[in-house]
Amino acid sequence: MTETVNQSFNGETLTPASPGYDAARTVFNGLVDRRPQRIMRCSSAADVAAAIASARADGLPLSVYGGGHGVTGSAVVDGGVCVDLRGLDGVAVDPEARIARVGGGATWGVVDAATQEHGLAVTGGRVSTTGVGGLSLGSGSGWLERAFGFVCDNLLAAEVVTADGRIVTASDTENPDLFWAIRGGGGNFGVVTEFTLHLHPLGPIVFGGMLLYPGFMAVDVLRNWRDFMRTAPDEVGSGVALITAPPEEFVPEPARGQPCVGVVIAYAGDPAAAPGVLAPLLEFGPPAANLCQPMPYVAVQQLLDPPNQKGMHNYWTGDFLTDFPDEAVAAWVEHGFPPVSPLTQLIVVAGGGAIARVSDDATAFGNRSAPFNLHMLGMWPPDPSQDQANIDHIRGLAAAMKPWTTGSVYLNFIGDEGLTRVESAYGPAKYARLREIKRAWDPENVFRHNQNIPPA
Known part of the structure; x- marks a missing residue:
C-alpha cells in the first residue's frame, strides 16, 4: 500500500x-x-x-x-x-492472530501491559520507558531474544512515512527492500508510525529476578555465568552487571553502596521448571541476595527501571565478543571496578538461541553469531565536573576489552562514534546494500540525525 x-x-x-x-x-x-x-x-x-x-x-x-x-x-x-511521535502510542492486540499493532511513539511498558492482558509477549526493551521505534529499528535486543529473537525478527510489517511524504507499507511482500533495511538499519529510511509484531505465549507469571553478589566475587560469578550460558536452553535470558549495591532493604547493610555483581534472569519457559534448569546459577555462591522467584513478566521488564532514571548524564559504548575467556573476564573486572559513579552499569548479555538461528543476511542487522555482547553504560548525576572522569572510565574499559571483540557493534548500545563505527555494525557488503536502499528511499539524506547511513 x-x-x-x-x-x-x-x-x-x-x-x-x-x-x-x-x-x-x-x-x-x-x-x-x-x-x-x-x-x-x-x-x-x-x-x-x-x-x-x-x-x-x-x-x-x-x-x-x-x-x-x-x-x-x-x-x-x-x-x-x-x-x-509520542501521541502515536496506541497498542491494539489481536490475541487470536497473536499480533500487536503498535504506534511508533509507544514505549515498551505500554506494549508489555497490553500484550500481557492476553498472556502474550514479544522481545522488548530492558527498561520499560524505552521507545518501541528506536529499539526495533536498531534490531531490538531484550531479555526474551534467545527464546523469541530480536524485535526485528518478530516484525511482520511497518507503516512508513517516506522523505517525500508517501505513506507506504514495508513487509516481505510490499517494498521488501525497505523492509529488509529497517530491520536493523535504524531510522535512516523513513519514519515508522506503526509496527505489526508477532506475539508469543508467555506469562503473565514467569520466573525471573536478580542475584546479587559482593564485588570481590565478580570474577568467579562471571565465569560461572559464562560457562552456564554457553549451553543454556533458549528459554534462559540473562545478563551480568557490575554495579554498585543500592541502599535498599533487600541488600545486606554492609554491602550497600559497595561494588557488587548483579545476575539478571528472565526465564521464558514453564516457571515450575525454572529452578531445576537454572540451578547452576541459583545455587552458586551463595548470593548476598536472591530476588529470583515467580513474578509478573511486567515486573521482570521493570527490574532495571529504578537505576535508569531520565536526566542523568550518560556516556555509553559497546562491543560484541568473539568469546569471553578467563583473561577477558579478569580485564573486564579489573578495568570496570571500582566505577567512578555508583550509577554506572557494565553489562554482559549472552547471545545464542533464536537470534543465532536467523541468517545474517535475512535482515540488515547481523552479528548474530556473537556469543556475548558488552554494554558499557556510564551514568552519573547531572554535574558537569564529573563528566570527563566518567567518560574516561568507559573509554578505558572499552580499550581494555578490544582484544576479544569482533570489531562490530550493536548501534543501540553506543553514542555518536562516527561513520566508521556505523559501517562496522554491518560490514562492507551489507553497508553498501544499505546505502543503495538509502539512495532509493532518501536520496537527500533527510533522515540523517541518527546513526547515519549516507546514500550511495
Missing part, C-alpha cells in the same frame, strides 16, 4: 515560547540539551508527512522523537524540526 497525503498538519506545534516546550524537548540523556525551532506533535501518519514536508520546505534539519531513550539524544535537533 502507498498513500499520498496532503500537507496540512493537524497536530500541535510547540515553539520555544510555548508552555511545555522545555519538557517536550528533554530526552533520557541529561548530557543532551538541544533546542529545536519547533516540535511538531503528530497524531497521525498524515501529520508526520506534513511535518517532514514543512522541515524540507524551510530547509531545516529534522529529528524524530519516539521514546527519547537513545544515548545520542538524536530525538531532538538544534534549530530544526522535531517530529514528535
Whole structure:
C-alpha cells in the first residue's frame, strides 16, 4: 500500500515560547540539551508527512522523537524540526492472530501491559520507558531474544512515512527492500508510525529476578555465568552487571553502596521448571541476595527501571565478543571496578538461541553469531565536573576489552562514534546494500540525525 497525503498538519506545534516546550524537548540523556525551532506533535501518519514536508520546505534539519531513550539524544535537533511521535502510542492486540499493532511513539511498558492482558509477549526493551521505534529499528535486543529473537525478527510489517511524504507499507511482500533495511538499519529510511509484531505465549507469571553478589566475587560469578550460558536452553535470558549495591532493604547493610555483581534472569519457559534448569546459577555462591522467584513478566521488564532514571548524564559504548575467556573476564573486572559513579552499569548479555538461528543476511542487522555482547553504560548525576572522569572510565574499559571483540557493534548500545563505527555494525557488503536502499528511499539524506547511513 502507498498513500499520498496532503500537507496540512493537524497536530500541535510547540515553539520555544510555548508552555511545555522545555519538557517536550528533554530526552533520557541529561548530557543532551538541544533546542529545536519547533516540535511538531503528530497524531497521525498524515501529520508526520506534513511535518517532514514543512522541515524540507524551510530547509531545516529534522529529528524524530519516539521514546527519547537513545544515548545520542538524536530525538531532538538544534534549530530544526522535531517530529514528535509520542501521541502515536496506541497498542491494539489481536490475541487470536497473536499480533500487536503498535504506534511508533509507544514505549515498551505500554506494549508489555497490553500484550500481557492476553498472556502474550514479544522481545522488548530492558527498561520499560524505552521507545518501541528506536529499539526495533536498531534490531531490538531484550531479555526474551534467545527464546523469541530480536524485535526485528518478530516484525511482520511497518507503516512508513517516506522523505517525500508517501505513506507506504514495508513487509516481505510490499517494498521488501525497505523492509529488509529497517530491520536493523535504524531510522535512516523513513519514519515508522506503526509496527505489526508477532506475539508469543508467555506469562503473565514467569520466573525471573536478580542475584546479587559482593564485588570481590565478580570474577568467579562471571565465569560461572559464562560457562552456564554457553549451553543454556533458549528459554534462559540473562545478563551480568557490575554495579554498585543500592541502599535498599533487600541488600545486606554492609554491602550497600559497595561494588557488587548483579545476575539478571528472565526465564521464558514453564516457571515450575525454572529452578531445576537454572540451578547452576541459583545455587552458586551463595548470593548476598536472591530476588529470583515467580513474578509478573511486567515486573521482570521493570527490574532495571529504578537505576535508569531520565536526566542523568550518560556516556555509553559497546562491543560484541568473539568469546569471553578467563583473561577477558579478569580485564573486564579489573578495568570496570571500582566505577567512578555508583550509577554506572557494565553489562554482559549472552547471545545464542533464536537470534543465532536467523541468517545474517535475512535482515540488515547481523552479528548474530556473537556469543556475548558488552554494554558499557556510564551514568552519573547531572554535574558537569564529573563528566570527563566518567567518560574516561568507559573509554578505558572499552580499550581494555578490544582484544576479544569482533570489531562490530550493536548501534543501540553506543553514542555518536562516527561513520566508521556505523559501517562496522554491518560490514562492507551489507553497508553498501544499505546505502543503495538509502539512495532509493532518501536520496537527500533527510533522515540523517541518527546513526547515519549516507546514500550511495
